[in-house]
Amino acid sequence: MALTRLALRHFRNISAAELSLCAGANLFCGPNGSGKTSLLESVHMLATGRSFRSRQHKSVIQEEATGLTVFAQLDSGYSLGVERLADGNGRIRINQAPAESSSQLASCLPLQVIDSESFSALDGGPGVRRRLLDWTVFHVEHSFAQAWKNYQIALRQRNALLRRGKIDAGLLSVWEQRLVESGLQVDGLRQQLFTELRGALLALTSELPQSPVSRVELSYRKGWRKEQELLAALQESREGDIAQGHTRVGPHRADLRFTVAGEAAQNILSRGQQKMLVCALRTAMAELVCNHRGRPVFLVDDLPAELDETNQQLFAQWVSRCASQVLVTGIEVEATSRPWRQLPSPWNNPQVFHVEHGCISAEPSAAQ
Structure with a gap:
């Protein structure tokens, strides 16, 4: 259940982005405030119909835009789309057909999120x-x-x-x-x-x-x-x-x-x-x-800031055994990629994206 393509418009500081994602690890690196977490947030909206940072759709829509859209194709054959408008309206679509509820999205895309808020479980x-x-x-x-x-x-x-x-x-x-x-x-x-x-x-x-x-x-x-x-x-x-x-x-x-x-x-x-x-x-x-x-997708926000290097490596091993794909954010490419490059294929050749000022660009992979 991995994402193969992701497209979004007017999502926080990201005016427009269209990405091809790989199975295994996808890393989004750049300075704080560049839009890395917003990218993860958009995937969460595809799986739940809402952001994991705010329950108010209007706050997620880019300033001066009338609405946002997020669209993805999955390797399972499904396509998911979410539109949220500033006036409170919106649409959810699965395979281009209207969905009855956001729970239908969740069934198509099981998602686990690891961020600073996740650690409130205890x-x-x-x-x-x-x-x-x-x-x-x-x-x-x-x-x-x-x-x-x-x-x-x-x-x-x-x-x-x-x-x-x-x-x-x-x-x-x-x-x-x-x-x-x-x-x-x-x-x-x-x-x-x-x-x-x-x-x-x-x-x-x-x-x-x-x-x-x-x-x-x-x-x-x-x-x-x-x-x-x-x-x-x-x-x-x-x-x-x-x-x-x-x-x-x-x-x-x-x-x-x-x-x-x-x-x-x-x-x-x-x-x-x-x-x-x-x-x-x-x-x-x-x-x-x-x-x-089937294997779910993990969203991991700033893993190097949350775990030391030894625990990052162990967590990466755990994820590689049960997930189809992980989207990870971090500031530095080397620190963010190190836990994944020590794993078996396909995890050891992560796709790296550079994120800055809301612009996302893919860097050539090591296999290319």
């Missing part, structure tokens, strides 16, 4: 970690998206009833039953994939035997007490839910926990060790997708 809120698990389940289990959608509908209806002055007990019971049906399906799919994810993560962290990262344990909390049925948990929580106006138990409160000898991992690991743990987690997620669906 000390961020449960929602951050829950979304990581759900990304994996979404790309492996086709039924998850509909189950999660059904759960969200039932959850909104129950919350709306909780906020009413007078509650219709019969109607509340109906929506609680629907919440339980879809919620158990969501939880079951999560638990099934979690077992695989935990195994893949521990296999990767075992490659760091001198680091406390190798002793990290991962556990799953489903969002209500494990010894209790979900319906019973909802009924027990009902009085407090009414007082607060929202549902406080269920799969929407699920979490992943990282511990070392029973202690929260973020209290034990250094910042650099936490970064390697997150890299291992995201690689484990990609491995599961690779095993079930």
Whole structure:
């Protein structure tokens, strides 16, 4: 699932660019503020319909432009296109046909992002970690998206009833039953994939035997007490839910926990060790997708600034085993390319692009 061609217009400081990308590593090098991260951001928009830096489309559109476009061809045969207009409108297309939702884009282009914000997984809120698990389940289990959608509908209806002055007990019971049906399906799919994810993560962290990262344990909390049925948990929580106006138990409160000898991992690991743990987690997620669906694409923003040279090399090895392609940014070509040039073909001959003032140009590859 690699990109072979990428074209974008009026995306932040990039007026226009059209690139041919290779399988393996594609490196985008240049000074800060040149447009490197914007390039990665445009690929993320193709896979999700939005930027990973801003939820406001207008802020991504180049100043004085009326809209932006991003288009890509994939080696799978798909073509993806996203248009966002300054007035808030836009279009999503797959193979030139209108797409119903951005989740269809995600199905075509599984994408992992490693940037400075990615490392909040340990000390961020449960929602951050829950979304990581759900990304994996979404790309492996086709039924998850509909189950999660059904759960969200039932959850909104129950919350709306909780906020009413007078509650219709019969109607509340109906929506609680629907919440339980879809919620158990969501939880079951999560638990099934979690077992695989935990195994893949521990296999990767075992490659760091001198680091406390190798002793990290991962556990799953489903969002209500494990010894209790979900319906019973909802009924027990009902009085407090009414007082607060929202549902406080269920799969929407699920979490992943990282511990070392029973202690929260973020209290034990250094910042650099936490970064390697997150890299291992995201690689484990990609491995599961690779095993079930196909190799995903990685976007890595300024890897030399985030990891030391030894860990860069190990991370590059991990990515090369499960990804179809990686797009990496960095300031200096030598430092950015070094981890990849030590890998087997095709990773050891990365395509290098120079980025400056929003202009992107390909440099001749070593094989040419």
